[in-house]
Amino acid sequence: MSDGELIGSFIVPVHPHTVLAPEQNEGWGRLRDAYDLAAQRIKDSGADLLIIYSTTWPSIIGHQIIADPNPEWVMVDHDFHDLGSIPYSFNIDEKFAHAWNEANEKRGLKSRTVAYHGFPIDVGSVVAMKLLNPDNAIPAVIVSSNVYANRSETTVLAKACMDVVKATGRKAIAVTAMSLSNRMFTKPIEPKDDRIHSLKDDEWNRKILELLGQGRLEDVGQLSRTIHQQIRVNKVVAFKPMWWLSGMNTNRNDLTGEVLAYEAIHGAGGAVVHLDPTPSGTGDIEYDEDDVEYFAGERNVLDGDQTDLEETDSLNAELPQKETQSNGPALWDPTEGKDSVNSEAAPKPVGAYPHARRVGDLLYLSGVGPRQPGTNAIPGGPIHDGNGNALEYDIKAQTHAVINNITRILEEAGGSIDDVLDVTSFLVDMDRDFQGYNEVWAETLGQVGPTRTTLAIRALPTPIAVEMKVIAKASKKE
Amino acid sequence: MSKGEIVAGCLAPHPPHLVYAENPPQNEPTAEGGWEQLRWGYERLRESLAGVDYDAIVLLSPHWQTYVGTHFLGLPNFKNLSVDPVFPNLFRYHYDLDIDVELAQQIHDRAADAGLAVKMMTNPDFRVDYGTITTGHMFNPAWDKPLVVVSSNRSRDYYSVEVMQEMMIELGRVTREAILASGKKVVVIASNSLSHRHFTTESALPEDMSKEHITSHAMHLWDMRMIEYFRTGQAQRILDEMPEFTEQAIAESDGGGLSWLLSTLDIPTYPGILHGYGTIIGTGNAIVEWPVRDHKEAE
Numbered sequence: 187m188s189d190g191e192l193i194g195s196f197i198v199p200v201h202p203h204t205v206l207a208p209e210q211n212e213g214w215g216r217l218r219d220a221y222d223l224a225a226q227r228i229k230d231s232g233a234d235l236l237i238i239y240s241t242t243w244p245s246i247i248g249h250q251i252i253a254d255p256n257p258e259w260v261m262v263d264h265d266f267h268d269l270g271s272i273p274y275s276f277n278i279d280e281k282f283a284h285a286w287n288e289a290n291e292k293r294g295l296k297s298r299t300v301a302y303h304g305f306p307i308d309v310g311s312v313v314a315m316k317l318l319n320p321d322n323a324i325p326a327v328i329v330s331s332n333v334y335a336n337r338s339e340t341t342v343l344a345k346a347c348m349d350v351v352k353a354t355g356r357k358a359i360a361v362t363a364m365s366l367s368n369r370m371f372t373k374p375i376e377p378k379d380d381r382i383h384s385l386k387d388d389e390w391n392r393k394i395l396e397l398l399g400q401g402r403l404e405d406v407g408q409l410s411r412t413i414h415q416q417i418r419v420n421k422v423v424a425f426k427p428m429w430w431l432s433g434m435n436t437n438r439n440d441l442t443g444e445v446l447a448y449e450a451i452h453g454a455g456g457a458v459v460h461l462d463p464t465p466s467g468t469g470d471i472e473y474d475e476d477d478v479e480y481f482a483g484e485r486n487v488l489d490g491d492q493t494d495l496e497e498t499d500s501l502n503a504e505l506p507q508k509e510t511q512s513n514g515p516a517l518w519d520p521t522e523g524k525d526s527v528n529s530e531a532a533p534k535p536v537g538a539y540p541h542a543r544r545v546g547d548l549l550y551l552s553g554v555g556p557r558q559p560g561t562n563a564i565p566g567g568p569i570h571d572g573n574g575n576a577l578e579y580d581i582k583a584q585t586h587a588v589i590n591n592i593t594r595i596l597e598e599a600g601g602s603i604d605d606v607l608d609v610t611s612f613l614v615d616m617d618r619d620f621q622g623y624n625e626v627w628a629e630t631l632g633q634v635g636p637t638r639t640t641l642a643i644r645a646l647p648t649p650i651a652v653e654m655k656v657i658a659k660a661s662k663k664e
Numbered sequence: 665m666s667k668g669e670i671v672a673g674c675l676a677p678h679p680p681h682l683v684y685a686e687n688p689p690q691n692e693p694t695a696e697g698g699w700e701q702l703r704w705g706y707e708r709l710r711e712s713l714a715g716v717d718y719d720a721i722v723l724l725s726p727h728w729q730t731y732v733g734t735h736f737l738g739l740p741n742f743k744n745l746s747v748d749p750v751f752p753n754l755f756r757y758h759y760d761l762d763i764d765v766e767l768a769q770q771i772h773d774r775a776a777d778a779g780l781a782v783k784m785m786t787n788p789d790f791r792v793d794y795g796t797i798t799t800g801h802m803f804n805p806a807w808d809k810p811l812v813v814v815s816s817n818r819s820r821d822y823y824s825v826e827v828m829q830e831m832m833i834e835l836g837r838v839t840r841e842a843i844l845a846s847g848k849k850v851v852v853i854a855s856n857s858l859s860h861r862h863f864t865t866e867s868a869l870p871e872d873m874s875k876e877h878i879t880s881h882a883m884h885l886w887d888m889r890m891i892e893y894f895r896t897g898q899a900q901r902i903l904d905e906m907p908e909f910t911e912q913a914i915a916e917s918d919g920g921g922l923s924w925l926l927s928t929l930d931i932p933t934y935p936g937i938l939h940g941y942g943t944i945i946g947t948g949n950a951i952v953e954w955p956v957r958d959h960k961e962a963e
Contacts, residue, residue, distance in 0.1 A: 246750050246862045246945075262790040264815070265732045271789040296865055302752045304745040306791060334864050370731050372822055373781040419731075419821045452732065 190356040192348065192463060193231055195431055195441075196224050196318070197398070199456030200242050200310035200363045202261075204317060206269040210377040213449030220447030220458035221317040227460065228318055228359050235279060235356045236319055236326040237347060239430045240363040242310035245330035248296035249343055252307065252328040253283035259304060261312045265370075266452075274312050279325035282350060286327065289346035294481040295339060297329075310363030318361065331426060337410070340426045342481040344433025360434040362427035366391040366448075366455030367417035375452065383453035390417045391455040395448055398459050401441035401466040407432035417455075435463065437477060442466045480516050515647050517562065529598035532591050533557035536647045541595045544660045549599055551656040553612070556587030557648060559594075568649035569614065577649075581622035584652050589630045592656055600661040606636045610655040616642035619651055668846040671718045673929040673954040674709065675894070675922065675936075676803050678725060678795035678855040679944040680748045680755030682706070685871055688801065692756040698871025705940015705951035706802045712937065712953055719848040720764040721804065721811045722771070722839065722928075725855045726919030727795030728815040731822070733781025734835060735815040736768040739788060748794040754870060759797050764810035767846050771812065774838035780831065785815075799855035809851075814839075816919035825907040825918070832920035833903070836927025843928075852928045854921030858890055859883035859913035859948040866945065879946035886913035887941070887948035894936040894952045899926045916947070934959045 199217060203210070208218035228236070243250070258275040283299050290297040307315075311328045319326060329347075332339065351358045367387035382388040394413065397406050406413075407428040414425040435441060442462040449456055515536045520528040526540035527549065535541070535552065542551045556565055566583030570576050593603045609631065613619050620640070627638070636656075646653055683691050685698040728735070741762050748755035768784070775782045796813050814835075820828035843850045861879040878884045886909055893902045902909075903926060910918050917923065926932070932954050939951040 243749065247864060247866045260789045262787050264728060264793075265730050265735075267735075267785050267787040267790050268783070271787060300752050302747055302756055304747045304756065305752050306747055306749050308749070332864075334862075369822065372732060372819065374732060374783065419818075 190351040190354055190358065192351060192360055192434055193233055193357050194228070194463065195360040195435060195461040196228070197362050197364065197431070197457060197459040197461075198224065198314050198318065199451055199458070200240070200313060200365060201451040201454065201456065202263045202266055202269055202272060202309055202313055203451050205272055205313050207377070211380050213380060214377070214451065216447045217449050217451070217456050217458060218317070223446055224458055224460060225318045225320060228324065231357070231359065233324055233357050233359045235282065235351070235358040236315075236324050236361060237358055237434070238311050238314055238326060238328045238361045238363060239331065239427055240308050240310040240314070240328060241331045241365070241427055242363065243308035243328070243330040244333045246333060248298060249290070249332045249335070250330040251283045251287055251297060251299050252278050252301070252305070253280045253299035254278055254301040254303075254305065255280045257305060257307055259306070261307065261309060263309050272312055272316060274307065274316065275322070276307070276315050277322040277325050279327050282325070282354065282356070283327050285350045285354065286329070286347050289349045290343065292349075293342045293346045293479070295342045295346060297343070314361055314363040335426060337426070337429050338478045339481050340429040341433040341478050344430045345479065348434060360431055362431050364427045365451075366394055366457055368454050369417070369419050371453040380450045380452060382450045382455055387417045387455060391448065391457070395445045395457060395459065398461065399443045399445050400468050401443040401461065402439045402468070403428070403435055403441055403443075403461060404432045404437045404439045407437070431461075435461065440465045440468060527595065527599045529595050531559055531594040531598065533559050533562065542599060544599065547660050549596070549601070549605070549658045549660040551592065551595055551658065553653045553655050554588055554591045554595065555646065555648060555650045555653045556584040556591065557650065558587065564648075564650055569651050570649050579651060581619040581651055582626050584650060585623045585626035586630070588652055588654050589626070592654065596658055601658060603631070604634055605659040605661070606631060606634055606656055607659060608637045608657040609639070611638065611640040612643045612646065612653045612655070613640060614643060614645060614651050623652055666847050668844045669849045669957075670840065670843055670852055670929065671716050671849050671957045672713060672851045673925055673932070673956060674803070674851065674853045675925065675950060675952040676706070676709065676799045676853045676855055677857045677949040677951070678727065678798040679857065679947065679949065680751050680794055680798050681870065681944050683757060683798050683801050684754040688805065690758045690801070693754055695871045696869070698873055699876070699942060699944060701942040702940050702944070702949055702951065705942070708939040709803065709951055709953055712939070712955070713851065716957060717849060718809065718851050720767055721800070721809050721851045721853060722767070722814065722843070723796060723799060723811055723853040723855055724814040724816060724919075724921045724924055725793055725795035725799065726816040726916055726921055727793040728813070729818050729919070730815040731818050733783055734775065734817040735783045735785045736772050737763050737790075737792065737811075737813040738765055738768060738784030738786045739763060740765055742790070742792050744791050746791060746794050746797045755794055755798070757794070757797050757801070759792060759800075761792065761797075761800060761807055762810040764812050767842065767848060767850070768812040770846055771814070771839050771842040774842045775835055778834055778838050780835060780838075795855050799853060803853060814924075816921065818919070820910070820918045820920065825910045828918070828920050829903065829906055829923045832923035833927040835920075836924040839924070839928045840930060852925060854925035856916040856919055856921040857944070857947045857949045858887045858915055858917070860916040861914050861946060863946040876943055877946070878943045878948055883913055883948055886915070887950065891938060891941060891950055891952075894950065895938055897933045897935045899929070899931045899933065902926060903931065913948075929954050929956060932956070932959070
């Protein structure tokens with residue numbers, strides 16, 4: 187199956203006026219026209235999945251994902267009930283919903299699916315689904331906005347979703363159902379009197395739309411907290427839909443953006459925005475936040491063992507092969523390339539790289555530590571626990587284990603430890619460990635005779651004390 | 665018409681876990697029990713009012729959240745399925761409740777006269793929020809008294825706790841006036857928890873009480889402080905400390921229910937009766953009754 191991809195994103199307003207009363211106010215009518223245009227673009231795109239993140243569906247126990255294949259009911263807005271009722275019957279991709287839930291778990295994020303008759307689908311989702319997918323031709327999936335989630339959870343939620351999109355070969359459209367400024371008038375108003383609640387809200391909205399119009403989605407994501415403080419009523423925690431949408435778009439800043447409409451709905455800022463993945467050539471990314479891949483989680487106050495992630499089956503064969511561990515970063519399968527050398531007998535990398543690469547007569551090894559293949563155990567013990575508390579460890583045992591791992595990689599390449607030409611060693615505590623490391627060196631690689639440089643560094647990705655970077659002679663290829 | 669009367673005021677929280685644990689026929693999921701301390705508290709509250717004659721219940725639920733003023737259910741009957749959007753695994757309740765539309769309209773009209781933004785909800789498709797249903801069931805499982813259901817105006821979100829409280833005290837004042845003018849005997853209920861920081865994960869068995877406790881010591885201290893004020897008749901101190909309590913305990917008093925209740929009771933100086941306290945998925949919940957009928961001098 188070919189890789190799936192995100193073929194477009196839309197930002198759409200949540201209030202029911204665009205469905206129930208577009209004729210009552212010119213602005214509401216323009217938003218409805220923009221909604222209809224967005225629906226046509228989605229239809230023409232050949233999309234086979236709509237993914238909706240709704241800010242009007244708050245959740246507490248992680249994120250929730252609708253998994254009822256055909257939810258049906260009648261939605262009445264809590265505030266605008268006098269506008270009328272919206273009956274709905276939606277086409278939900280329950281298989282994708284379950285796969286997304288499993289993908290969240292694999293990335294350390296708690297979520298759950300909901301498939302109960304009569305479950306109250308929120309107003310934002312109902313409005314978006316009714317207008318963007320009026321004939322239910324495209325299966326959809328809807329996710330809640332967790333009230334306690336912050337950027338890391340929301341970003342990981344998006345990445346897990348994209349894991350499934352890619353693995354299942356879908357052509358997906360991402361939708362955030364949301365307001366820009368969300369301050370409404372607190373008293374009833376005549377439709378003709380609707381306007382953005384304040385000039386300040388309007389100015390911020392226009393700045394957000396200027397950035398989105400330039401395709402600078404990640405910039406808006408990184409302004410999320412500021413935007414929330416400036417123009418958001420604290421109904422929800424943070425302006426998080428932009429984190430999710432940016433995560434869905436690999437945190438890009440060079441999308442092709444187009445604002446289809448911007449109007450007031452009872453004082454709140456409502457906009458329809460189309461973000462096309464075609465590079466616009468504008469916008470730099472300057473990260474000032476982590477590009478988080480896994481949610482480590484600190485919020486759980488139940489006393490169960492939260493490091494035991496549930497095993498999942500259905501997608502394991504298709505999703506990127508990463509594993510999480512309780513003390514350190516995720517593990518990856520080594521990448522495969524034309525000249526790469528990878529060994530089952532060596533520990534898994536902590537990123538997307540091979541164990542070694544053959545270039546001409548030389549073999550360049552990625553940094554090798556003491557972790558053991560399979561168990562990931564550290565001979566001599568880790569240098570700190572999962573909470574960062576320092577532990578006692580044996581530098582000699584770690585150094586021996588490093589050299590054994592180097593030997594295994596070289597043997598996989600058809601060579602031996604005798605082929606090592608040059609070593610750069612990294613120690614996290616030079617004062618404590620140099621002597622023990624040096625003794626083991628003398629007994630092993632010292633007998634081989636490579637050149638050596640030893641550096642003190644602040645930390646390594648896993649809780650180890652020593653790592654070596656090796657250049658070796660490459661044996662002739664078979 | 666004889667003068668109306670508030671016979672009792674109650675703080676009666678609404679976590680759906682309580683209905684779930686009761687296994688009533690109206691609720692689809694079934695449980696092995698759980699949260700007994702609070703359910704026994706509700707039993708004591710019901711026993712306390714068993715011999716008290718009253719005509720209607722006026723209830724403010726923080727889960728009918730309105731941002732454009734305060735709304736009132738305005739049709740005589742609502743019958744539907746209520747599914748909790750947060751805990752759908754626990755609460756899928758088939759309700760059939762009657763509304764005292766006349767009293768609701770009277771409170772609405774007085775509130776409008778006082779300058780508050782109000783609206784009657786007359787859409788027959790409207791689903792009543794699970795907070796109203798949970799407290800309604802736990803307080804009166806027979807559902808044999810009509811309700812006046814008041815929405816939670818989220819003015820705190822828009823302005824501040826202080827502004828919210830100003831508005832809720834005013835709403836409480838006109839609620840009281842409307843009840844006294846109605847000739848009816850009424851129980852007034854605020855359906856909210858105290859400290860309101862949840863766990864963000866749920867036990868495999870939700871009713872596993874070995875997992876249930878307050879989320880933090882700070883939350884416990886705030887809950888006990890409030891309960892002490894309840895038990896010693898210091899309602900004014902509750903109102904005075906409401907901003908700090910609401911902010912620091914992330915308290916569900918942010919919905920205005922507690923301020924409205926105390927105002928409706930004319931800020932009682934007599935002790936409330938603590939019928940129960942317990943935590944539900946980490947939040948603090950107290951069941952408290954102010955026996956107004958025993959303090960007629962307060963009327």
